[in-house]
Amino acid sequence: MASEDLSNLAAFMVVARERSFTRAAKQLGLSPSALSHTISNIESRLGVRLLNRTTRNVSPTEAGERLLRTVGPRMEEIEAEMASLRSLGEKAAGTIRLTATEYAAESILLPAVAKLLPDYPDLKVEIVIDYGLTNIVDHRIDAGVRPGGMVAKDMIAVPIGPDLRMAVAGAPSYFANNRPPRKPQDLVNHRCINLRLPGHGGLYAWEFDKKGQTLTVRVEGQLIFNTSRLMIQGALRGAGLVCVMEGQLQPYLDDGRLVRVLDDWCEPFAGYHLYYPSRRQPTVAFALLVDALRYRH
Numbered sequence: 134m135a136s137e138d139l140s141n142l143a144a145f146m147v148v149a150r151e152r153s154f155t156r157a158a159k160q161l162g163l164s165p166s167a168l169s170h171t172i173s174n175i176e177s178r179l180g181v182r183l184l185n186r187t188t189r190n191v192s193p194t195e196a197g198e199r200l201l202r203t204v205g206p207r208m209e210e211i212e213a214e215m216a217s218l219r220s221l222g223e224k225a226a227g228t229i230r231l232t233a234t235e236y237a238a239e240s241i242l243l244p245a246v247a248k249l250l251p252d253y254p255d256l257k258v259e260i261v262i263d264y265g266l267t268n269i270v271d272h273r274i275d276a277g278v279r280p281g282g283m284v285a286k287d288m289i290a291v292p293i294g295p296d297l298r299m300a301v302a303g304a305p306s307y308f309a310n311n312r313p314p315r316k317p318q319d320l321v322n323h324r325c326i327n328l329r330l331p332g333h334g335g336l337y338a339w340e341f342d343k344k345g346q347t348l349t350v351r352v353e354g355q356l357i358f359n360t361s362r363l364m365i366q367g368a369l370r371g372a373g374l375v376c377v378m379e380g381q382l383q384p385y386l387d388d389g390r391l392v393r394v395l396d397d398w399c400e401p402f403a404g405y406h407l408y409y410p411s412r413r414q415p416t417v418a419f420a421l422l423v424d425a426l427r428y429r430h
Contacts, residue, residue, distance in 0.1 A: 139211075141175050142200075144168060145183060146208055149193045149201050150287055150411040209289055210427075225418040226255035232263045233278035235360055236378050237405050241294050241426070242278065249425045256418050264359065265331040270410060275419060281403025288408040293426040296401040299340070300379040302391040306371035313394045314374075317341045317348045324373035325352035329359045339376045341398040348398075352376075404428070 148157040148168065158165045176183050183197035193201055233242055238260050246258050261274065269277045280297060284290040314320055328337040336357065341348045354373045358364050361377045368375035369390055385391040407426055
């Protein structure tokens with residue numbers, strides 16, 4: 134592929150994400166008319182329209198969404214690798230603020246960060262534990278971590294872990310007096326340990342999937358926590374059923390302290406992604422962190 138083609142594709146990505154020729158042109162250092170001409174040339178060469186244009190709005194067509202979805206991650210990988218190479222002769226310094234759930238921080242962020250930091254003594258990483266859908270821009274956070282399906286389309290999303298599964302379980306002492314649920318609807322007859330979400334203050338609704346069927350169940354119980362670690366402790370003491378990430382429960386499932394139920398209703402879903410604004414210009418330190426976290430199959 135010619136360098137001009139790569140440059141044109143990069144321009145399309147910016148317009149598609151910004152939903153505006155004016156904002157994209159400012160970011161790329163071009164005039165809106167020159168940028169519009171570039172996109173028209175791409176569309177002419179491909180023989181398909183990539184963007185719907187109105188006087189107020191710009192949005193990707195079906196073909197544009199496909200290009201954004203398939204080529205976008207590859208372009209991001211190229212950009213990250215170029216930034217990583219540039220950083221070889223530069224100094225990584227400063228503080229990077231990240232937000233994630235406790236499990237994501239423990240299982241993915243901390244191992245990668247602990248391995249990276251000794252080589253860069255002037256780099257600091259702050260990890261804020263948060264179960265809410267925090268607006269990272271408003272809170273001046275550099276990047277967040279969420280499952281892939283929960284990342285907004287206007288964000289760059291970099292996969293940092295394998296697919297995930299939820300797990301529902303209870304202690305043998307709980308099941309001594311309660312028949313195990315066979316389907317999600319049975320949970321209305323069980324004591325369940327709830328998770329309080331910050332921000333809007335609501336309770337997490339348990340979500341289930343089985344062969345294309347999706348169910349959401351709002352459970353009831355006597356215990357409510359705002360961290361999954363305490364939810365698991367409650368389940369271990371027989372206080373009710375818990376629904377958290379499979380990896381968090383695996384040690385207790387392996388030694389029999391917890392018994393899993395509704396396994397066939399917990400299908401895999403897109404794993405954790407690091408996300409950050411598409412208009413962000415990565416610093417040397419940030420590029421290094423992204424590369425350290427990137428999931429490689």
